[in-house]
Amino acid sequence: MNYDSLKGSVSSKPVRQAFSSGGVSRQAFLSGGVSRQAFLSGGVSRQAFLSGGVSRRRILKTGAAFAGAALAAPYVRRAEAARLKVGVLLPNSGVLAFLGTKITQGMELAINQSGGLLGGREVEWIRLDSETDPAKAPERTARLVRRGCDIVVGPVHSGVLLGMLRVLGGTNTTLLIPNAGAGAATGEHCGENIFRTSFSNWQAAWPMGRFLAQRGLRRVTTMSWNYAAGTESVQGFTEGFASLGGEISEGILAPYPAADFHSYMTKLAASDAEAIYAFFSGASAVQFVKQYHEAGLRDRLPLYGVFLTEGTLEAQGVAAEGLETTMHYADDLPFEANRAFRSAYREAYGVDPDVFSVQGYDTGALLVHAAQAVGGDTDDKPAFHAALRSFRGVSSPRGAWHFSRAQNPVQDFYLRRAAGGQNRYIETIAQDVTDPAQGCTLV
Numbered sequence: 001m002n003y004d005s006l007k008g009s010v011s012s013k014p015v016r017q018a019f020s021s022g023g024v025s026r027q028a029f030l031s032g033g034v035s036r037q038a039f040l041s042g043g044v045s046r047q048a049f050l051s052g053g054v055s056r057r058r059i060l061k062t063g064a065a066f067a068g069a070a071l072a073a074p075y076v077r078r079a080e081a082a083r084l085k086v087g088v089l090l091p092n093s094g095v096l097a098f099l100g101t102k103i104t105q106g107m108e109l110a111i112n113q114s115g116g117l118l119g120g121r122e123v124e125w126i127r128l129d130s131e132t133d134p135a136k137a138p139e140r141t142a143r144l145v146r147r148g149c150d151i152v153v154g155p156v157h158s159g160v161l162l163g164m165l166r167v168l169g170g171t172n173t174t175l176l177i178p179n180a181g182a183g184a185a186t187g188e189h190c191g192e193n194i195f196r197t198s199f200s201n202w203q204a205a206w207p208m209g210r211f212l213a214q215r216g217l218r219r220v221t222t223m224s225w226n227y228a229a230g231t232e233s234v235q236g237f238t239e240g241f242a243s244l245g246g247e248i249s250e251g252i253l254a255p256y257p258a259a260d261f262h263s264y265m266t267k268l269a270a271s272d273a274e275a276i277y278a279f280f281s282g283a284s285a286v287q288f289v290k291q292y293h294e295a296g297l298r299d300r301l302p303l304y305g306v307f308l309t310e311g312t313l314e315a316q317g318v319a320a321e322g323l324e325t326t327m328h329y330a331d332d333l334p335f336e337a338n339r340a341f342r343s344a345y346r347e348a349y350g351v352d353p354d355v356f357s358v359q360g361y362d363t364g365a366l367l368v369h370a371a372q373a374v375g376g377d378t379d380d381k382p383a384f385h386a387a388l389r390s391f392r393g394v395s396s397p398r399g400a401w402h403f404s405r406a407q408n409p410v411q412d413f414y415l416r417r418a419a420g421g422q423n424r425y426i427e428t429i430a431q432d433v434t435d436p437a438q439g440c441t442l443v
């Protein structure tokens with residue numbers, strides 16, 4: 001990697017974005033003629049939808065109806081065309097809420113550092129809470145499109161992403177994914193309009209599998225959430241580990257959003273494995289790491305994982321000290337771009353950034369680059385999407401990365417060790433890791 005080519009760019013130009021609260025109430029949505037009709041024609045009862053009692057299959061089917069209604073709605077007023085409307089679907093509540101905050105802060109920082117405009121246009125943010133609820137994702141996404149957003153940023157959670165894809169797949173609306181790693185977005189449901197600035201779940205876990213096998217481990221027990229992010233993470237880890245002779249002793253899945261892991265600790269204590277691989281994030285990662293430490297398992301059964309210590313070190317305290325994880329970022333990566341980013345972030349928000357902030361920052365930098373390349377004309381979708389594709393993350397705090405043909409980052413992965421409240425860089429364990437993008441027609 002060429003570290004010298006990485007230069008930070010910090011500017012203190014004023015913020016010039018116009019913000020919108022995204023204030024369409026559920027009531028207003030339900031009383032709106034077009035959307036309600038789509039809602040009803042999607043064959044899902046209002047009661048079932050509101051209570052969240054809708055199966056994933058049903059949501060996916062219904063998404064198409066929302067998409068049609070949203071795209072047909074004549075809501076975009078020409079007079080507003082000067083402002084670029086960017087819809088944001090991130091969580092404001094639940095165990096992953098702080099990930100949404102960090103992504104938002106990172107994205108705003110990058111845009112503010114470029115003067116607060118995108119391609120010379122002011123930005124109107126329309127923000128909706130995903131509530132990390134896959135059942136609500138199609139309706140929320142369609143609402144953003146109906147309100148005139150031709151760029152949507154989100155989400156954090158893979159299940160929510162699958163719901164969003166049902167609305168945005170095969171359309172011209174640009175989707176920038178700043179976290180959720182569901183393989184389908186850059187695999188079988190990839191598309192010219194879909195870009196991910198974070199990772200695929202497989203990609204984030206595969207390097208750790210190879211690394212542990214290279215360390216000489218032969219039997220590992222895996223533990224994660226029982227939804228796409230967890231199962232795909234375990235699959236990536238297993239493929240990497242098995243490719244160098246490792247075997248999975250046992251695979252344990254906990255329902256999302258598990259916070260109490262005590263009952264699993266007894267099971268883990270009985271494991272015949274040499275180590276544990278775990279993927280949890282946010283408040284669940286805090287609880288998992290603390291309870292693992294309290295159960296006294298750390299010495300006997302070393303704990304490794306991904307995301308486990310991102311943005312959580314202060315809350316985890318001594319329980320996280322010394323934990324080794326692998327990610328596409330480390331707090332003290334020796335790039336000038338990283339140092340400049342961290343100091344600007346602290347100055348702007350009074351807190352330290354984490355990998356989610358970096359993903360948000362790169363999403364903002366991507367938007368700045370592409371909007372500028374098309375002179376603010378984001379309506380010319382082939383040109384705008386070509387400009388997005390041409391982005392090179394040479395000033396990224398994580399190190400240089402670029403898009404694969406499936407529009408997922410090709411990036412390096414690092415071994416880090418938690419010490420004194422930081423995920424400290426130890427070594428680069430895999431370079432230019434590319435998601436296999438199975439089923440993607442762009443590849």
Ligand code: BEZ
Nearest residue numbers: 156157158180181229281
């Ligand atoms: C996901 O659902 O894709 C996800 C959630 C938290 C951290 C990483 C991935």
